[in-house]
Amino acid sequence: MRVALLSWRDTTHPDGGGSEVFVEAVGRELARRGHEVTLLCARHPGSAGREERDGVRLRRLGGRLTVYPWGLAWLLRHRRDVDVVVDVVNGLPFASPLVRRRGVVALVHHVHAAQWRIIYPGWGGRVGWFVESRVVPRLYRSRPFLTVSDASARDLAALGVPPTSITVVRNGLSSAPPEQPPAKSPTPRVAVLSRLVPHKQIEHAFTVVRRLADEVPDLHLDVVGDGWWRDELVAAAGAAGVGDRVTFHGHVSDARRDELVGRAWVMLMPSVKEGWCLAITESGAQGTPSVAYAGAGGVTESIHDGTTGRLVEDLDEMVAVTRDLLADADARRRMGAAAREMAASLTWEACAVRAEQVLLAAGGAADQSP
Structure with a gap:
């Protein structure tokens, strides 16, 4: 044709x-x-x-x-x-x-x-x-x-x-998951892999970090991706009091993306709507489970709730579930392994x-x- x-x-x-x-x-x-x-x-x-x-x-x-x-x-x-x-x-x-x-x-x-x-x-x-x-x-x-x-x-x-x-x-997925998942950061890190646009609601990730900062003092957020909303998000991170806990990496190579999401303990996807959300399976390929809003649509299929990650109803639950996952290494490893297995089935x-x-x-x- x-x-x-x-x-x-x-x-x-x-x-x-x-x-x-x-x-x-x-x-x-x-x-x-x-x-x-x-x-x-x-x-x-x-x-x-x-x-x-x-x-x-x-x-x-x-x-x-x-x-x-x-x-x-x-x-x-x-x-x-x-x-x-x-x-x-x-x-x-x-x-x-x-x-x-x-x-x-x-x-x-x-x-x-x-x-x-x-x-x-x-x-x-x-x-x-x-x-x-x-x-x-x-x-x-x-x-x-x-x-x-x-x-x-x-x-x-x-x-x-x-x-x-x-x-x-x-x-x-562009490439199969590596034989061995990347080593996780020795200190707690969460990541957002996304275009920087308003409907991705990345400000919600700042709120998660702010509300968990006292309980998880070394918590850091990696924002991977770029977009026309970047300056507003940098300002929002500062206004939320977490500017020193957030790193904006911008556009990166596929290898660098995999490294960043691979060392994260959890990937957050607070988007208001997704058809599927490739970022979830890209993170899963590196053994990182994701947390997303069930109301976003396609994420209910790219995440098997409780198996490869978690689906939540609102920001309060996203904070609570992230807190639980950061404290439970066994659950993270189990979900990460299942997310890698799921990602391997997608070509x-x-x-x-x-x-x-x-x-x-x-x-x-x-x-x-x-």
């Missing part, structure tokens, strides 16, 4: 995260399986307009919002050269059904109801949520949907997407094989005319 992936970001974008890792990993595996894959995404400072990476051709056009009309224009221009389009609906759609009758697959990691309210609390958020919740289900009606968790599938169905149109394709190859089946069905009878 000739596959076009339309995504507003790629992994080199300053705001790139787990969704972009998924798209590029599946694209890479599809290319290895003999398909021609093109990823169209936005430009960002320092990026090249054209690039080839791991067998995938990258074409960067437009910016944060203009990438959408540029993407449609590119698709219209290349409509005879593409068998199937994967339209990544990351809040906003590329609206590829406007220029293609068939051969379109929508990829939705999760719905963004909470994020629209948090990041754009005014009319902008209301318009965005209207587009995602009302326009997308109608615009992509009768098209297949891919998503990464049963929780996201249920959310899509609640918006009116027929359940029979939805296929769940779980995240993989991008298996993910791509399942996605490929959906793409082949969608592209087999593709009609490129609008």
